[in-house]
Amino acid sequence: MSLERELEGLKRKINRITPKVNPPELKMNIFSEDEWNNKKPTKQSPWELNLVIEDKKDYFTKQGE
Secondary structure, eight states: OHHHHHHHHHHHHHHSSOOOOOOOOEEEEEHHHHHHHTTTOOOTTTTTTEEEEEEGGGSSSSSTT
């Protein structure tokens, strides 16, 4: 019993000492090319990622049309 009580006390002590850290909030913004070109600059977190989907280019159409 004494050993269990000692372990519980050590667990409580560790929980008081260890820092409580919240993970960062990851965010992904998805824009079309038109939205991206007309987008107003905003304050962005280092944990944000902007994904721009480009418009279909002419050279992707079939040759000889």
